[in-house]
Amino acid sequence: MTFQILFAASAGHIYLGNTIWYLIVFAILLILVKHYAWGPVSDMMEKRRQKVINDLDSAADNRKKAEVLANEREAALKNSRQEATQILSDAKANAEKTSTQIVAEANDNAASIHEKAKADAAQAKADALNEARAQVADISVTIAEKVIAKNLSADDQKDLVDQFIKGLNK
Amino acid sequence: MEQSFVFKFLGLTFDLSGIIGSTLMAAVVLFVCIWLSRKVEMKPNKKQNIMEYLIDFTDGIVKDNVSDVDARKHLSLYAFVLFIYIWFMNQLGLFLEVKAGDNIFVKSPTADPVTTMSFAMMTLLLSFTFGMQKFGTGSYWRNYAEPVSFLFPINMIEEITNFLTLSLRLYGNIYAGEVLLTLIGNSFAPSFGVITLVLAAPLAMIWQGFSVFIGSIQAYVFVTLSMVYVGKKVTKE
Numbered sequence: 442m443t444f445q446i447l448f449a450a451s452a453g454h455i456y457l458g459n460t461i462w463y464l465i466v467f468a469i470l471l472i473l474v475k476h477y478a479w480g481p482v483s484d485m486m487e488k489r490r491q492k493v494i495n496d497l498d499s500a501a502d503n504r505k506k507a508e509v510l511a512n513e514r515e516a517a518l519k520n521s522r523q524e525a526t527q528i529l530s531d532a533k534a535n536a537e538k539t540s541t542q543i544v545a546e547a548n549d550n551a552a553s554i555h556e557k558a559k560a561d562a563a564q565a566k567a568d569a570l571n572e573a574r575a576q577v578a579d580i581s582v583t584i585a586e587k588v589i590a591k592n593l594s595a596d597d598q599k600d601l602v603d604q605f606i607k608g609l610n611k
Numbered sequence: 612m613e614q615s616f617v618f619k620f621l622g623l624t625f626d627l628s629g630i631i632g633s634t635l636m637a638a639v640v641l642f643v644c645i646w647l648s649r650k651v652e653m654k655p656n657k658k659q660n661i662m663e664y665l666i667d668f669t670d671g672i673v674k675d676n677v678s679d680v681d682a683r684k685h686l687s688l689y690a691f692v693l694f695i696y697i698w699f700m701n702q703l704g705l706f707l708e709v710k711a712g713d714n715i716f717v718k719s720p721t722a723d724p725v726t727t728m729s730f731a732m733m734t735l736l737l738s739f740t741f742g743m744q745k746f747g748t749g750s751y752w753r754n755y756a757e758p759v760s761f762l763f764p765i766n767m768i769e770e771i772t773n774f775l776t777l778s779l780r781l782y783g784n785i786y787a788g789e790v791l792l793t794l795i796g797n798s799f800a801p802s803f804g805v806i807t808l809v810l811a812a813p814l815a816m817i818w819q820g821f822s823v824f825i826g827s828i829q830a831y832v833f834v835t836l837s838m839v840y841v842g843k844k845v846t847k848e
Contacts, residue, residue, distance in 0.1 A: 458623035460729040462630050463720075467733065470637045471692050478644035479688050481651045482662045489653060 580605075632720035636699040644695070669694050672835050677842035682741055686841060689737070694834045697721060697730065697781070701826030704789045705819050721829075722786040724778065731778035734837040735770070742844030751844075777836050784829045788822040 587601055647662040655663060669691040677683050704719030720726045743751045755766040795818060800811035 456624040456626045456629070456725055458621075458625035459629045459633075459725050460732070461623065462625065463633055463726060463729040464733060466633055466637045467692070467696065467730075470641060470696060471688065473641050474644050474692050475688050477641075478648040478662065479666065479691055482648045482659065483666055483687070485651045485653065485655075485659075486663055486666065492653065 626723070626725070628716050628718055629720045629723055629726055631717055632700065632703055633726065635717070636696065636703055636720070640692070640695050640699055665695065666691055669834065672831070673838050676835065676838035677845065679745070679842070679845040682745070682841065682845045685741075686838065690834050690838060693730070693734075693837065694830055697833055698827060698830040700726070701781075701785050701830055702823060704785065705792070705822050705826070719785050719789060721781055722789045724782045727778040727782040728774070730781075730833070731774050734777065735774055735840065738837075738841040738844040741841055745845045773840055777833065777840075781829050781833050784825050788818070788825055792818055792822065 584605070587605070644662070647658045649658065650656060651659060666687075670687050672694075673683050673686045673690045677686060700719055700721045702719075703717070704722055739751075742754070745751075746754065756763045792815060795811050795815045799814070800808050
């Protein structure tokens with residue numbers, strides 16, 4: 442009785458043929474759907490999943506790399522700033538040193554030139570004096586010779602002087 | 612009472628309406644699936660999105676009920692095809708009923724206990740196979756005597772009730788839907804002339820909409836319970 446109620450829709454028939462048919466149809470459907478639809482789509486889903494994973498990984502990598510680069514750049518910038526200051530101060534020091542050196546040299550030069558000039562002047566003066574002294578001595582000697590050579594009258598004296606002067610003019 | 616056309620072939624009895632319905636719906640499922648995945652791209656188009664949503668949906672059912680990762684991979688396709696196929700078979704009888712004389716040729720194949728029992732049997736055989744593959748035949752049968760040996764007959768009965776509830780729930784829901792639809796169309800509509808005829812149209816429409824809902828829910832329940840049974844077989848309690 443229950444059995445009949447159970448299979449009311451089948452009108453009392455139990456068709457095993459249908460069961461086999463359903464199984465065959467379902468198996469064929471499974472294979473075809475897998476081959477033409479489910480397979481490619483789920484493959485693509487898996488590929489996309491992998492791609493997203495890769496992209497995320499590489500993005501994280503890139504971010505890390507960029508961070509390292511930024512740090513490096515900052516350090517380099519700081520370094521270069523320091524270097525620039527160093528160079529500037531070095532140059533300043535150098536320039537100061539050179540300028541003082543130049544001034545000192547110039548002073549030295551000037552002093553030595555001054556000294557030399559002084560020495561030259563003194564030499565020239567001494568030379569002139571010596572020469573004059575020698576000439577005066579010569580003149581005196583000559584005059585003395587002349588005086589000694591003749592006992593001279595005033596006229597003679599005058600002549601002598603004139604002669605001497607003439608001799609001077611010669 | 613309508614009867615379907617029954618014929619014998621190779622000593623087996625065949626019911627024509629079930630064969631026509633199931634084959635037709637298999638073709639529709641195949642066509643729809645292929646149409647939805649014509650161009651498969653990395654950046655999905657609209658059709659591919661629908662297909663991927665469906666796959667995600669059935670994969671979700673599998674993932675929720677089967678904890679074994681290896682079994683999940685094999686069950687994903689099964690759950691997907693089973694869900695779509697049963698869904699289409701549930702909807703077939705709602706809009707199409709072909710009758711010729713006393714014989715009915717096209718109706719929902721799932722409004723027939725033989726069909727639902729076929730699918731339930733397929734699922735349970737699949738669960739046996741998975742269980743035996745996982746634990747080996749010997750320890751698989753010993754699992755029935757767990758946790759205590761006198762529970763063996765009760766566990767065996769549970770298998771039979773699983774089979775009956777899985778198949779008859781689907782059958783009952785779809786069959787009842789079709790019976791009520793037939794009643795509205797054949798008995799209620801012509802009972803009081805024009806008034807009932809006018810009333811029958813929205814009533815049938817409401818019931819059809821509700822049946823679409825029931826058909827979807829039942830397809831979901833069928834696949835979910837299938838996965839629950841398979842999942843139970845591949846996990847050690």
